[in-house]
Amino acid sequence: xxxxxxxEEVSAQNQVKASVQRKIRQSIAEEYPGLEPVLDxxxxxxxxxxxxxxxxxxxxxxxxxxxxxxxxxxxxxMPTLRLLxxxxxxxxxxxxxxxxxxxxxxxxxxxxxxxxxxxxxxxDKVEAETPVAIMAEGKQHALAIGFTKMSAKDIRxxxxxxxxxxxxxxxxxxxxxxxxx
Amino acid sequence: xxxxxxxVRVLYCGVCGLPAEYCEFGPDFEKCKPWxxxxxxxxxxxxxKEAGAKDADKVSDQLQSASIxxxxxxxxxxxxxxxxxxxxxxxxxxxxxxxKMTRNKRKCITTVKGLELFGVKLSDASKKLGKKFAxxxxxxxxxxxxxxxDVQGDIFYDIVEFITDTWPDVPESAIFFIEDGKKxxxx
Numbered sequence: 001x002x003x004x005x006x007x008e009e010v011s012a013q014n015q016v017k018a019s020v021q022r023k024i025r026q027s028i029a030e031e032y033p034g035l036e037p038v039l040d041x042x043x044x045x046x047x048x049x050x051x052x053x054x055x056x057x058x059x060x061x062x063x064x065x066x067x068x069x070x071x072x073x074x075x076x077x078m079p080t081l082r083l084l085x086x087x088x089x090x091x092x093x094x095x096x097x098x099x100x101x102x103x104x105x106x107x108x109x110x111x112x113x114x115x116x117x118x119x120x121x122x123x124d125k126v127e128a129e130t131p132v133a134i135m136a137e138g139k140q141h142a143l144a145i146g147f148t149k150m151s152a153k154d155i156r157x158x159x160x161x162x163x164x165x166x167x168x169x170x171x172x173x174x175x176x177x178x179x180x181x
Numbered sequence: 182x183x184x185x186x187x188x189v190r191v192l193y194c195g196v197c198g199l200p201a202e203y204c205e206f207g208p209d210f211e212k213c214k215p216w217x218x219x220x221x222x223x224x225x226x227x228x229x230k231e232a233g234a235k236d237a238d239k240v241s242d243q244l245q246s247a248s249i250x251x252x253x254x255x256x257x258x259x260x261x262x263x264x265x266x267x268x269x270x271x272x273x274x275x276x277x278x279x280x281k282m283t284r285n286k287r288k289c290i291t292t293v294k295g296l297e298l299f300g301v302k303l304s305d306a307s308k309k310l311g312k313k314f315a316x317x318x319x320x321x322x323x324x325x326x327x328x329x330x331d332v333q334g335d336i337f338y339d340i341v342e343f344i345t346d347t348w349p350d351v352p353e354s355a356i357f358f359i360e361d362g363k364k365x366x367x368x
Contacts, residue, residue, distance in 0.1 A: 008322075038188075085189060086188035086190075088189060101203075141202065141203075171197075171198070171199055
């Protein structure tokens with residue numbers, strides 16, 4: 001999704017109303033309970049929260065010009081990889097095997113066989129249509145953020161086709177955009 | 182809020198910006214190697230062996246980077262920036278192209294392309310141009326997603342002087358006019 005993405009894509013940046021801010025905070029806290037204790041550090045109440053609108057109904061949540069979260073339409077907020085690397089345990093994790101890394105890092109969606117093979121790992125609690133962190137065999141850090149298309153059980157039984165949509169991966173446009181001015 | 186999860190510090194590669202463990206899948210692993218050897222020797226044990234086999238001294242780091250890039254890929258290829266997907270990006274010619282577009286018989290717009298190649302901030306430049314010529318000047322997206330500056334009015338007569346004065350980095354020889362569809366050097 002962010003394969004070709006740069007600051008030029010941002011069509012409007014707005015400092016949002018306090019009520020919207022509260023809504024964003026709330027939905028982030030709901031989605032990632034693990035983040036709640038640090039949410040005050042991440043989204044300080046005092047510094048303004050800015051929402052940048054981008055094509056394809058994409059919103060970026062910025063604090064101090066640093067993109068922290070993104071969402072699509074009214075979908076769930078997902079952290080950027082840089083943020084996820086700092087707090088890796090807030091998201092459910094799926095692990096792909098080593099062979100898949102190369103393709104994921106060039107933007108491919110995550111296919112079921114890569115998750116079910118010996119190098120992969122599945123968290124059985126993962127439902128369909130939830131944001132997940134994509135980890136890799138033998139690596140500590142997440143390499144992508146995905147949005148599941150099927151539940152973990154289905155991935156296991158079907159074992160074919162796209163299991164997780166690749167939203168944001170290392171070295172894509174959003175990764176390279178450390179700051180947005 | 183008794184226990185706050187501490188942010189994890191991730192080691193990012195100094196060369197490609199990825200977390201160090203993903204360098205091997207990054208755009209240019211060869212270039213990252215010397216950095217990795219110096220900063221995270223334990224992450225890629227194979228690299229150290231490689232280095233040890235080739236040379237035992239400390240200087241080997243630099244030697245190695247040179248020998249690797251010299252050995253596995255031609256030195257010329259190294260300078261070429263690679264686009265994702267393995268395509269090789271052509272190096273862009275550094276030149277400023279000035280074009281006049283007629284609008285409404287007497288009125289026209291002068292567009293300045295390519296200033297950003299000289300490290301000029303376009304928004305600053307458009308402001309300066311607007312001030313100097315007392316007209317509207319704006320940064321717009323031209324064809325093929327390139328940004329350019331549109332200045333209202335015909336400012337052909339002294340734009341060259343103005344550009345070379347305000348940004349000394351831009352040589353006069355790099356400025357071109359487009360006249361009747363042909364590129365003409367300004368000088």
